[in-house]
Amino acid sequence: MLEDKERLPREVVAMRVAKELPDGGYVNLGIGIPTLVSTFVSDESMVFYHSESGVLNCGPLADEDSQDIDLINAGGQFLATVPGMAFFSSVDGFAMIRGGHVDVTVLGAHQVSAKGDLANWMLPERGVGNIGGAMDLAAGAKQVIVAMEHTDRTNNSKIVDECTFPITGKECVSLIVTDVAVMEPTHEGLVLKEIAPGWDVDEVQSITLAHLIITDDVKEYEL
Amino acid sequence: MLDKKVLSLDELAFKVAREIRPGNVVAVGHGMADVIGKRLSSAPDAWIIDGYGGLISTHGASKSSKDKQGSSFHGVSDVASIMHGGHVDIAIVEAGEITASGDIVSLSTLSTAGLLAPGWSVDLLDNPRRVIAVAKHFNSMGESVLKSNCTVNPDGIGCVDMIITDIAVLEIGDNGFVLKELVDGWDIDDLTADGSIHIESSQSITDGEVDKEEETELSKLYDTGVAAMSDLPDGATVMIDGFAGPGGMPHYLLVSLRDHGAKELTIIGNTAGIARVVNFGTPAGKQAIDHTLLIDNGQVSKAVASYPVSPSASRPTAFELAYRRGDVELELVPQGTLAERLRSGGAGISAFFTPTGVGTLIAEGKQSRIIKGKEYILEKGLRADFCIIRGYKADKLGNVIYKGTSRNFNPVMAPAADITIVEVDEVVEVGTLEPDEIVTPGIYIDRIVIRPKDFSPYE
Numbered sequence: 172m173l174e175d176k177e178r179l180p181r182e183v184v185a186m187r188v189a190k191e192l193p194d195g196g197y198v199n200l201g202i203g204i205p206t207l208v209s210t211f212v213s214d215e216s217m218v219f220y221h222s223e224s225g226v227l228n229c230g231p232l233a234d235e236d237s238q239d240i241d242l243i244n245a246g247g248q249f250l251a252t253v254p255g256m257a258f259f260s261s262v263d264g265f266a267m268i269r270g271g272h273v274d275v276t277v278l279g280a281h282q283v284s285a286k287g288d289l290a291n292w293m294l295p296e297r298g299v300g301n302i303g304g305a306m307d308l309a310a311g312a313k314q315v316i317v318a319m320e321h322t323d324r325t326n327n328s329k330i331v332d333e334c335t336f337p338i339t340g341k342e343c344v345s346l347i348v349t350d351v352a353v354m355e356p357t358h359e360g361l362v363l364k365e366i367a368p369g370w371d372v373d374e375v376q377s378i379t380l381a382h383l384i385i386t387d388d389v390k391e392y393e394l
Numbered sequence: 395m396l397d398k399k400v401l402s403l404d405e406l407a408f409k410v411a412r413e414i415r416p417g418n419v420v421a422v423g424h425g426m427a428d429v430i431g432k433r434l435s436s437a438p439d440a441w442i443i444d445g446y447g448g449l450i451s452t453h454g455a456s457k458s459s460k461d462k463q464g465s466s467f468h469g470v471s472d473v474a475s476i477m478h479g480g481h482v483d484i485a486i487v488e489a490g491e492i493t494a495s496g497d498i499v500s501l502s503t504l505s506t507a508g509l510l511a512p513g514w515s516v517d518l519l520d521n522p523r524r525v526i527a528v529a530k531h532f533n534s535m536g537e538s539v540l541k542s543n544c545t546v547n548p549d550g551i552g553c554v555d556m557i558i559t560d561i562a563v564l565e566i567g568d569n570g571f572v573l574k575e576l577v578d579g580w581d582i583d584d585l586t587a588d589g590s591i592h593i594e595s596s597q598s599i600t601d602g603e604v605d606k607e608e609e610t611e612l613s614k615l616y617d618t619g620v621a622a623m624s625d626l627p628d629g630a631t632v633m634i635d636g637f638a639g640p641g642g643m644p645h646y647l648l649v650s651l652r653d654h655g656a657k658e659l660t661i662i663g664n665t666a667g668i669a670r671v672v673n674f675g676t677p678a679g680k681q682a683i684d685h686t687l688l689i690d691n692g693q694v695s696k697a698v699a700s701y702p703v704s705p706s707a708s709r710p711t712a713f714e715l716a717y718r719r720g721d722v723e724l725e726l727v728p729q730g731t732l733a734e735r736l737r738s739g740g741a742g743i744s745a746f747f748t749p750t751g752v753g754t755l756i757a758e759g760k761q762s763r764i765i766k767g768k769e770y771i772l773e774k775g776l777r778a779d780f781c782i783i784r785g786y787k788a789d790k791l792g793n794v795i796y797k798g799t800s801r802n803f804n805p806v807m808a809p810a811a812d813i814t815i816v817e818v819d820e821v822v823e824v825g826t827l828e829p830d831e832i833v834t835p836g837i838y839i840d841r842i843v844i845r846p847k848d849f850s851p852y853e
Contacts, residue, residue, distance in 0.1 A: 202705075221731060224799040238675050240641040240851075241786075241798035247639050247674045251801075260833075261637075261664075262731050262737045262806045265730030269750060288753075296706075299717060299724065301701040302756070306729030310750040341753035392706055 173378055174326050178350035179367050179392065186394055187365075188212040188277055188318045188328040188348050192218050196274035197267070199223070199308060202246050202289075202316040214361035221273055223304040225264045226250065227257045244245065245304065268304065276312040278305065280319050281343075282334045287344035287356030289317065290336035302337040302339075309340025321349035321378060329378035330361070351375055353392065354383070365390050398579045400560040407433035409558050409575075410486060410526060414440050417614070417791075418483040419449075419476065419837050423518050426488040426528050427520070439464075439791065441837055443482070447473055449835050451791060453824050463825030464791045467834035477517050478742030479809055480499045481837055487515055487549075489529040489557070494570030494591060496554040498527055498631035499544050507546050519550030521742055531559035531585070538586050539751070540564075540571060540593075561585070571620050572596050595831075614842045615791050619650025620658040622815045622841045626656050626780050633736070633781035633807040634663040634685060639674030642800030644817040645683040645844065645851040647782040652687040658695045661685060662736075663776055663804060664729060665800045666697040666713035671704045680852035688714040694722055698776070700729035718781060728756060731773050738775030740809025740838075744772045781811030785818040789827050792836030794818065800835065814851060815841040 190323050192198055192208070192287035195217040202206055209230065212218050223245040231251045233239065238249040267273055282290040289309050293300025309315055322328055329349065346355045352375050353365035363383040366375050369392055376383050401409075407430045416438040422431030431442045434452055442450045451464030468476075476482060489571040490504030499514035539559060557564040562585055571593045573582055582593055616622035626632070632651070636643030667685030669676075674697060676682045688694050689712040702724055702826035703714040709756060716722045727735065728750050738746055747770035751757050761772040783804040785794035795815055796804060808814045816839050 222799075225802045226799050239798065240639060241800040243637070243639055243641055243674070243799050245637075247672060249675065258796075258801055260801050260805045261683070261733040261803045264802075265733045269730050269734070269748065297529045297707050299703050299714060300726075301535065301703060301705065302726055302728045304729040306728035306754060306756065308752045310748075310752065311730070337755050338753060 173374055174322075175213060176374070177369065178321070182207060182211075183392075183394070184318055184348055187353065187392060189345065190394070192216065192275055194218070197221055197227070199268065199273050199312065201276065201278040201305070201308075203279040205279060206246060208277050208318065220370050221264070221267060223264055223268075225259050225261060228253065228255045229261070229265075247271055249365055256260060259260040265304070265307055268307045269333070271311060271313055273308070273312045275314045276308040277316045278308065279321075280317045280329060281336050282329050282331050283317050283336050283344050283347050283356070285330075285332055285356060285361035286358070287342045289315065289339045289344050290334040291339050293337050295336055300337075301369055305339045311344040314345050315340070315343045316346045316348065317344050318348050321351045327373050328378060331380045332382070351378070353360050360384050362386065363384070365392050367392050398561075399577055401577060403429055404433055406430060406558060406560060408436055409563060410434065410528065411437035413484060413524075413526060413556065415483070416440065417583060419443065419481055420484045420486060421477060421482045421518050421522065422484070423487040423500060423515050426501075426530070427486040430486060430528055431475060436816070441835070443473060443476060449476075451598065451824070453768075453791060464789060464793060464836070465829045466793055466835040467829055468835070474517060475737075475741035475809065475835060476840055477522070478520055480521045481741045481809065482518075482521075482522040482542050483553050484524045484526055485518045486526050486528055487518055489527035489539055489554075491528055491541055491544050492554055492557055493541055493544060494566070496552040496566040497544055497548040498525070498550050498554050499546055500549045500566060501529070503549050506548060515549045517656065522557045525550065525553045526556045526558060527554050529559045531561045540586050540591055542591055551603050567594060569594060580823055610686060610800050614836075615790065615853050616841050616843050619647045619815075619817070619843050620654050622804065622843045623647075623650060623654050623780065623782075626651070626654060629658045630656060630780055631660040631662065631778040633778040633811055634661055635666065635783040635802065635804045635807055636669070636684070637802040638665050638672070638801065639669050640676075640682055640692065641798070641850045642796070642802050642804060643669070643684065643783050643851070644782045644784040646845045647815060647817045648683055648685070648687055651782065652693070655691070657693050659693050660690065660696040660698065661688065661694055662698040662776060664700055664732065666699045666702040666711065666724075668704055670699065671706075671709045671711050674811060676852060683851050683853055689713050689716050689722070693754055696723040696725065698725040698727060698732075700727050700732050702726065726756070731756075732776075733803065735773055736775040736803065736806045736810045739777040740806070743775050745772050745773045747771065776810060778811040781814040783808055785816045787820045787822055787827065788816055788818045788839065788842050789822050789824045789836070790842075791824055792816070792839030793827055793832045794834040794836075794839060795827060795831055796833055799820045800853075808834050813840045814838055815843060817843050817845050821846055
């Protein structure tokens with residue numbers, strides 16, 4: 172059963188995404204696997220993290236004995252003070268996002284379509300959800316990368332031809348990194364780029380609801 | 395005519411200063427208006443916007459143009475927001491021509507006629523509560539500033555309330571010019587040079603020597619949160635700051651608002667109260683104070699928020715439960731759109747186009763437009779009756795600074811409400827805060843409340 176076949180751990184997915192962050196880039200990381208990405212960015216590549224809580228150049232979390240309610244990231248985690256940190260209001264923080272000043276955002280998702288539509292703010296069965304900064308990031312960041320599990324808890328593919336959940340943004344995702352594959356949404360459809368060790372192309376397609384375009388270039392996950 | 399007495403600039407400035415009330419924001423234009431703006435030493439505590447990014451407080455004895463106590467410095471867009479957002483109480487413009495219906499051509503426009511170089515005269519006249527035109531009554535050709543018609547396109551239509559020249563003070567009444575004061579030795583017929591314009595004479599014309607009104611001290615400080623919101627009515631729209639956790643949230647004012655008890659409130663904020671169900675460092679056995687206080691007290695009928703409910707469906711907030719019962723409405727707004735709607739509300743911008751939310755549920759029922767090949771939706775500016783925010787320190791004029799990430803929506807909301815109340819740890823003497831460090835200038839703060847020393851954000 173493919174449901175039971177070993178997939179890559181969250182840390183490896185985060186490690187693969189880390190490769191995509193440009194040196195000197197301004198990056199916003201969402202909650203979940205995206206939060207782990209910064210752990211795998213080398214110290215040499217100067218990446219500046221932006222958080223909607225109103226801070227740039229945030230990084231490590233605070234020690235338990237130096238937690239300060241006036242120093243948090245958007246996930247509500249307490250930040251350590253670091254040199255070069257800058258604070259600003261929400262309107263400035265979102266001007267950075269909406270004005271195209273954030274180079275890359277890494278977000279989790281409930282569904283992503285073959286064309287790159289993103290659904291990550293509401294599960295229909297709950298009837299209410301939180302948008303937070305997701306729609307601004309989807310519309311404003313120069314590049315939107317989704318990092319997530321390939322299937323949900325009940326083994327439904329999160330990669331679909333058309334999103335059935337309410338979407339966050341249309342045709343905004345440029346790269347999908349999951350625990351079995353790396354895929355690129357294009358106007359022609361979803362192109363399979365890399366697959367996890369031990370998986371073959373047919374296996375990946377069989378757990379994916381969207382049709383995958385297979386080229387000769389499909390590689391094993393490159394870390 | 396030449397040998398008759400005319401007012402000096404200082405005397406003219408004194409008459410302008412009389413019109414200024416404590417806490418007023420006075421925007422001064424070019425030329426004589428600018429000069430007068432620097433001579434308002436007799437005015438009560440007020441702010442002078444000088445057009446160079448300074449919000450200069452008249453507080454204190456020193457009247458030099460920089461490093462003044464209580465002043466702060468801002469970028470050009472912040473200054474434009476102050477003017478367009480209706481935060482200016484009095485605009486002072488040097489007039490070249492004024493008509494009996496209150497149309498005005500500024501002297502800078504008149505003297506650059508054909509070049510269309512009004513500077514910021516047009517912005518100044520955009521949205522102030524009162525416009526005072528200052529002028530030399532006669533130009534070098536002996537022509538009166540009072541006209542039956544403007545000879546070039548006016549900078550403002552029907553906007554002038556008062557005219558202070560070097561020989562007279564007039565107001566614009568329902569039937570045109572009304573003379574209020576006349577310098578000794580002049581006659582009412584002198585004012586229009588040829589006497590062709592009707593001037594109504596006020597019954598109590600004075601000769602220009604007017605007693606200075608008793609100066610009242612600017613007081614924004616209230617003893618308690620409840621006292622600061624005593625006039626907050628049922629059905630009010632209230633902005634409440636806070637990103638999500640306890641930082642930057644006006645906990646004491648939230649408790650005050652519960653105790654005050656106003657009902658059927660529309661609350662605007664990033665969340666509708668999630669701090670209670672998410673552990674943002676809440677001590678064991680305690681509960682964080684958030685919007686839940688108002689929800690549980692049945693005071694809220696609608697929330698406008700970007701992150702209204704718990705991140706986890708299994709730990710619903712009081713708001714989510716009330717929403718499911720149908721007790722409250724929800725207007726969901728993307729966080730950046732919320733910030734921009736608030737900014738617009740405070741800056742006099744009625745609506746704007748944004749790509750955020752295109753193709754989503756958020757776009758339903760909204761106008762959309764393709765601009766340079768990209769789709770945008772129309773979002774509207776947002777204002778409130780009251781706003782409660784959380785600062786770190788304020789001075790007595792209402793200048794506020796914040797700490798770390800607790801700045802978030804505070805400075806964005808403060809300009810967008812009719813009455814903005816700030817809760818701070820400490821109120822310091824004017825001059826203690828550096829003008830360059832002030833984030834929210836006192837122009838946006840109406841009331842200040844000190845958070846009691848023993849107050850805990852947890853209960």
